[in-house]
Amino acid sequence: YPRINKEVANINLTEFIEVDTMSERKIKMIELGEAFVALPGGPGTLEEITEVISLIRLNLINKECYLMNIHGYYNHLEIFFDTMVKEGFMTVEERQKIHFVESIGELELLIEKH
Numbered sequence: 001y002p003r004i005n006k007e008v009a010n011i012n013l014t015e016f017i018e019v020d021t022m023s024e025r026k027i028k029m030i031e032l033g034e035a036f037v038a039l040p041g042g043p044g045t046l047e048e049i050t051e052v053i054s055l056i057r058l059n060l061i062n063k064e065c066y067l068m069n070i071h072g073y074y075n076h077l078e079i080f081f082d083t084m085v086k087e088g089f090m091t092v093e094e095r096q097k098i099h100f101v102e103s104i105g106e107l108e109l110l111i112e113k114h
């Protein structure tokens with residue numbers, strides 16, 4: 001796979017969209033996405049999924065957000081969102097659009113449901 005800046009790009013896809021900035025990348029993903037799934041990742045992944053969650057909370061997009069909690073990777077983040085509800089920084093309804101799943105099967109079921 002060729003290196004594009006710091007990322008490794010898989011060009012053997014049905015469609016490959018290249019953008020110049022991370023901001024453009026997020027805009028394009030949000031524009032094209034039907035649902036949002038975050039795999040375990042670093043700060044960029046966290047920043048992207050957090051922006052999506054904020055847009056959902058502000059009712060700027062009406063979609064669901066799924067975090068693949070493989071081996072408990074997102075356990076602390078799930079607790080943090082629950083704390084936001086407890087402390088009044090997020091409503092129960094907003095929190096219900098953020099799903100932590102542990103398998104592809106669970107992800108598929110939830111996506112079909114929503």
